[in-house]
Amino acid sequence: MKDGQPNTAGAGRTDCAHCPLGKLDHFRRFDDDEQDYVEGFKTGELITETGATIIVDGAHNAHLYTLLSGWAFRYKIMEDGRRQILNYAVPGDLLGLQGSITGEMQHSVEALSPLTLCVFERDRVNELFSNHPDLAFDITWIAAREERILDEHLLSIGRRSAYERAAYLLAFLNRRGRLSGILTSKHNVIPITQQHVADTLGLSIVHTNKTLKKLKDRKLIAWGDGGCRVIDENQLAEIAGWEETEEKRRPFI
Amino acid sequence: MKDGQPNTAGAGRTDCAHCPLGKLDHFRRFDDDEQDYVEGFKTGELITETGATIIVDGAHNAHLYTLLSGWAFRYKIMEDGRRQILNYAVPGDLLGLQGSITGEMQHSVEALSPLTLCVFERDRVNELFSNHPDLAFDITWIAAREERILDEHLLSIGRRSAYERAAYLLAFLNRRGRLSGILTSKHNVIPITQQHVADTLGLSIVHTNKTLKKLKDRKLIAWGDGGCRVIDENQLAEIAGWEETEEKRRPFI
DNA sequence: CGCAACTTTGACCAGATTCAAAGTAAGTGG
DNA sequence: CCACTTACTTTGAATCTGGTCAAAGTTGCG
Numbered sequence: 001m002k003d004g005q006p007n008t009a010g011a012g013r014t015d016c017a018h019c020p021l022g023k024l025d026h027f028r029r030f031d032d033d034e035q036d037y038v039e040g041f042k043t044g045e046l047i048t049e050t051g052a053t054i055i056v057d058g059a060h061n062a063h064l065y066t067l068l069s070g071w072a073f074r075y076k077i078m079e080d081g082r083r084q085i086l087n088y089a090v091p092g093d094l095l096g097l098q099g100s101i102t103g104e105m106q107h108s109v110e111a112l113s114p115l116t117l118c119v120f121e122r123d124r125v126n127e128l129f130s131n132h133p134d135l136a137f138d139i140t141w142i143a144a145r146e147e148r149i150l151d152e153h154l155l156s157i158g159r160r161s162a163y164e165r166a167a168y169l170l171a172f173l174n175r176r177g178r179l180s181g182i183l184t185s186k187h188n189v190i191p192i193t194q195q196h197v198a199d200t201l202g203l204s205i206v207h208t209n210k211t212l213k214k215l216k217d218r219k220l221i222a223w224g225d226g227g228c229r230v231i232d233e234n235q236l237a238e239i240a241g242w243e244e245t246e247e248k249r250r251p252f253i
Numbered sequence: 254m255k256d257g258q259p260n261t262a263g264a265g266r267t268d269c270a271h272c273p274l275g276k277l278d279h280f281r282r283f284d285d286d287e288q289d290y291v292e293g294f295k296t297g298e299l300i301t302e303t304g305a306t307i308i309v310d311g312a313h314n315a316h317l318y319t320l321l322s323g324w325a326f327r328y329k330i331m332e333d334g335r336r337q338i339l340n341y342a343v344p345g346d347l348l349g350l351q352g353s354i355t356g357e358m359q360h361s362v363e364a365l366s367p368l369t370l371c372v373f374e375r376d377r378v379n380e381l382f383s384n385h386p387d388l389a390f391d392i393t394w395i396a397a398r399e400e401r402i403l404d405e406h407l408l409s410i411g412r413r414s415a416y417e418r419a420a421y422l423l424a425f426l427n428r429r430g431r432l433s434g435i436l437t438s439k440h441n442v443i444p445i446t447q448q449h450v451a452d453t454l455g456l457s458i459v460h461t462n463k464t465l466k467k468l469k470d471r472k473l474i475a476w477g478d479g480g481c482r483v484i485d486e487n488q489l490a491e492i493a494g495w496e497e498t499e500e501k502r503r504p505f506i
Numbered sequence: 507c508g509c510a511a512c513t514t515t516g517a518c519c520a521g522a523t524t525c526a527a528a529g530t531a532a533g534t535g536g
Numbered sequence: 537c538c539a540c541t542t543a544c545t546t547t548g549a550a551t552c553t554g555g556t557c558a559a560a561g562t563t564g565c566g
Contacts, residue, residue, distance in 0.1 A: 076408045078494055084408040101390075101397040106498065107404055129386040129393075136389050137354075137382045143396040144354040150403040151360055155329045155337040157410050158455030162554070193512065202411030207554050209514060223513080224563090241331055245359065415522075446544065460522050462546060476545080477531095 062099035070115035138251035168240035174230035315352035323368035343433035391504035421493035427483035
């Protein structure tokens with residue numbers, strides 16, 4: 001948990017016309033008008049290292065970000081140090097919306113890998129709602145989707161056994177990674193530690209280890225090379241009793 | 254879990270100018286323009302009994318509702334019957350947004366008491382985004398708030414002990430009830446059973462009962478009269494280590 | 507090489523589940 | 537109005553999942 005300050009990279013800036021996300025089947029394409037607007041809405045790019053804290057719980061001045069590349073996670077910490085990971089972010093995900101809308105962030109975000117983020121000014125979100133109702137709708141779509149994911153996590157933590165939970169989480173992460181383009185048949189390692197898994201599932205690290213061992217023994221996952229490799233996503237989903245909702249082209253900003 | 258069909262009440266219709274919610278300090282007031290628009294957006298009112306299912310998991314044609322009076326809850330059920338309650342709804346809350354935005358509901362909603370709901374056409378949400386960016390922003394605000402609540406629930410189920418969880422939930426419900434005007438010093442019963450508490454906290458009903466007993470013994474809550482009466486909300490919040498975020502005037506539709 | 511972070515394993519303990527059954531309260535039909 | 541049913545609450549006992557404690561093994565890196 002390095003507490004690195006994000007580096008504001010003066011360096012390159014991807015313009016939206018060449019946004020790598022737009023090329024993927026999974027994402028909706030902008031029309032020219034929208035693209036121009038988003039291009040203007042974007043104020044810069046942020047590059048961070050693994051372990052950097054992008055957003056801090058309690059912040060009032062957080063920016064709004066779209067993750068362009070890398071893995072991150074959202075979490076909350078209690079006063080006595082107990083940590084709960086709420087969700088993970090992959091390319092295309094929006095970070096910091098809560099702060100832009102309600103004024104204050106109530107969770108933190110940390111990088112699991114080097115990240116590239118598009119930076120938007122939170123003060124201009126109102127303007128976006130006025131000028132581009134279609135983009136405003138997309139933002140709401142993204143918020144509704146996050147809510148749906150949290151619903152699923154809640155079901156998982158509340159009602160599934162440790163074994164089912166672990167299977168669900170890894171199927172979920174693998175799927176997200178695949179669709180967002182960050183996992184490929186070559187690079188298919190989800191960069192998490194067992195501590196992350198434990199803090200996501202609400203389990204102790206020891207029990208998490210023993211649970212993951214069972215999945216390894218069944219050759220459904222492999223551990224190492226800095227993370228987890230999912231070997232049989234479908235089998236994992238089946239163990240969890242999780243029906244992956246199929247997703248058409250999703251919007252992003 | 255009565256599977257009652259919601260009764261479409263041909264009866265009375267509250268016009269927005271006299272909306273009971275607008276009178277409460279907790280809610281933002283509309284300006285005239287917004288009020289007229291929402292008035293037109295509203296297609297009717299729905300009255301249901303306790304136990305009625307308002308929204309069914311998997312529905313594609315769900316309406317969008319604002320809860321005007323009563324208590325309800327959102328939940329998911331696994332194939333084998335395990336149920337997880339995701340959140341509760343009190344007056345001012347929006348129900349069915351997920352369906353309006355992403356096209357399909359992924360959870361159900363059931364009434365805990367007789368309800369009155371404002372009904373909106375889901376097809377006209379796009380129109381609302383185009384014509385009233387301020388109202389669109391409000392909807393997004395509400396979605397972001399729901400997300401924040403789910404984050405808190407996740408922390409609770411994942412990292413708090415049974416005792417802390419129960420304390421958190423009841424403090425949370427009491428607070429929501431108070432602010433929304435549905436709980437008063439006279440009518441202060443939260444209409445839930447211990448089964449609801451169990452399904453919210455991810456506990457068995459037996460252990461839930463034993464846990465609630467401790468809270469009763471400490472005279473922090475009372476059970477009976479069709480639900481739970483919170484006697485000392487602050488003490489409950491303290492047990493849970495929960496800092497209630499203060500909320501200014503919140504929007505509703 | 508040696509440290510630091512992470513993973514693995516074993517032994518013991520505790521919180522929570524399951525099973526079983528009885529007590530209570532409210533509602534229904536005779 | 538009472539007997540009966542149904543839904544909900546309460547309690548005890550046995551069991552088990554998952555937590556805690558302790559320590560060793562691994563891996564990557566300066």
